Amino acid sequence: MVGAERTSVIPRTLKLGTRGSALAMTQSGIVARSVEAATGRIVELVQIRTEGDINLGPLATIGGTGVFVAAVRAALAAGEVDLVVHSCKDLPTAPVDGITLAVVPPREDPSDALCARDDLTLDELPLGSKVGTGSPRRAAQLLRLRPDLTISDLRGNVPTRLGKVSNGELDAVVLAASGLNRLSLAGSITQILTAAQMLPAPGQGALAVECRTADVDTDFYQACIGQLDDFATRACIAAERSFLAVLEAGCTAPVGALATISGDEMTILGAVFAPSGSTELRGSASGFAADAEVIGADLASQLLAEGAAALMATG
Numbered sequence: 021m022v023g024a025e026r027t028s029v030i031p032r033t034l035k036l037g038t039r040g041s042a043l044a045m046t047q048s049g050i051v052a053r054s055v056e057a058a059t060g061r062i063v064e065l066v067q068i069r070t071e072g073d074i075n076l077g078p079l080a081t082i083g084g085t086g087v088f089v090a091a092v093r094a095a096l097a098a099g100e101v102d103l104v105v106h107s108c109k110d111l112p113t114a115p116v117d118g119i120t121l122a123v124v125p126p127r128e129d130p131s132d133a134l135c136a137r138d139d140l141t142l143d144e145l146p147l148g149s150k151v152g153t154g155s156p157r158r159a160a161q162l163l164r165l166r167p168d169l170t171i172s173d174l175r176g177n178v179p180t181r182l183g184k185v186s187n188g189e190l191d192a193v194v195l196a197a198s199g200l201n202r203l204s205l206a207g208s209i210t211q212i213l214t215a216a217q218m219l220p221a222p223g224q225g226a227l228a229v230e231c232r233t234a235d236v237d238t239d240f241y242q243a244c245i246g247q248l249d250d251f252a253t254r255a256c257i258a259a260e261r262s263f264l265a266v267l268e269a270g271c272t273a274p275v276g277a278l279a280t281i282s283g284d285e286m287t288i289l290g291a292v293f294a295p296s297g298s299t300e301l302r303g304s305a306s307g308f309a310a311d312a313e314v315i316g317a318d319l320a321s322q323l324l325a326e327g328a329a330a331l332m333a334t335g
């Protein structure tokens with residue numbers, strides 16, 4: 021191999037593993053293009069079918085956290101792909117041996133968005149309106165704001181969910197603003213819900229790019245990490261995910277958290293809801309952004325001391 025230079029074990033064309041949904045493909049396409057721009061390599065998308073795509077039962081009952089993530093990670097571990105992209109909020113909090121969170125790109129809008137018929141806001145929805153969501157966190161907070169609403173379980177990809185409003189089956193759905201923005205469907209949003217109205221899921225709006233731990237020290241990943249990783253987003257999701265982990269809750273639990281950074285200072289808002297929306301425990305914690313995990317964990321401990329575990333388990 022005269023003249024060949026071996027600077028890393030990473031191939032020239034990278035395979036990026038992704039779920040096949042419109043949102044996953046869009047998110048992965050965004051990451052693929054930024055990796056290409058940062059490294060000069062070609063990145064091709066490889067679709068991986070996951071249990072969450074195959075089993076269309078209510079999300080809260082088909083194995084909780086990680087249904088979308090396990091198959092994608094297995095393809096990474098098996099060497100079928102070189103990097104994978106997840107929605108951060110779907111990522112279980114437990115670390116996995118041999119897999120590293122290589123890049124956290126800058127966060128999209130973390131808010132939840134109401135997509136209602138006839139351009140209605142939450143206050144304007146008629147008494148008893150039918151609102152679709154598969155998320156106990158969103159259901160609980162909707163019921164706190166509007167106890168009269170009928171919550172209808174909802175699965176399927178983002179365009180399918182929006183279709184249930186346009187076909188008259190539902191009066192409204194609640195979806196992540198980030199996903200709608202990325203899919204160029206922001207025109208369906210009739211109200212962005214504030215953190216006081218609806219605290220988002222830990223990690224919502226952020227993406228997670230994982231690679232094999234064995235590859236992290238290659239020039240390729242160092243270039244990716246150096247150019248694409250967003251310190252503020254990484255710190256915020258570290259705090260939110262540490263909050264979730266200490267609560268021993270998963271991505272389908274009635275738990276909301278949102279961290280923000282101003283200068284060196286981080287503030288996290290966190291809440292735990294009774295699934296019925298009857299009660300909530302809410303708090304906040306602040307500190308240096310460098311202590312993100314401790315800040316999130318301290319807030320969780322505070323809410324646990326106030327009875328969070330029992331609250332989440334109630335009806």
Ligand SMILES: NCc1[nH]cc(CCC(=O)O)c1CC(=O)O
Nearest residue numbers: 107109195196198199224225226
């Ligand atoms: N559970 C499905 C899921 N996982 C991540 C997102 C949104 C994308 C994001 O958090 O950036 C969605 C759809 C939704 O909640 O509307």
